[in-house]
Amino acid sequence: MISKCGVICASDCRAYQTECEGCNELSGEVSWAPYLGLRVCPIYSCVVQKGLQTCAGCGLAPCKIWFDTRNPEFSEQEFLADINSRLANLQKLP
Numbered sequence: 001m002i003s004k005c006g007v008i009c010a011s012d013c014r015a016y017q018t019e020c021e022g023c024n025e026l027s028g029e030v031s032w033a034p035y036l037g038l039r040v041c042p043i044y045s046c047v048v049q050k051g052l053q054t055c056a057g058c059g060l061a062p063c064k065i066w067f068d069t070r071n072p073e074f075s076e077q078e079f080l081a082d083i084n085s086r087l088a089n090l091q092k093l094p
Contacts, residue, residue: 001022001024002054002089002090002093003022003023003024003044003054004023004024004028004041004043004044004047004048004052004053004054004055005023005041005043005044005047005054005055005061005066005086006054006055006056006061006085006086006087006088006089006090007023007086007089008089009022009023012085012086012089015030015031015032019031023041023044027040027044028040028041028043028044028045028048029041030044032071036069041069042065042068042069043055043065043066043069046058046065054090054093055086055090056090056091056093061086061087061090062083062086062087066083
């Protein structure tokens with residue numbers, strides 16, 4: 001299962017099955033969105049509003065929304081590794 005932004009929930013997300021059932025299953029209402037004062041993940045919302053399946057269909061990833069939703073606990077190196085992992089996951093999609 002791959003999220004709109006390229007996270008493979010089962011292997012890449014520590015909240016999966018503890019705080020979250022998966023981005024797609026929750027229609028973007030992920031556990032961390034309230035920390036941004038939101039109900040739904042902005043990346044999820046963007047992809048849905050554009051009528052796409054994932055960010056791969058947009059061609060702009062990583063965009064400003066990705067940077068705006070950065071996990072504040074990540075170092076710069078961890079954040080860049082996360083972005084690269086998600087982009088690699090998206091590139092594998094048919």
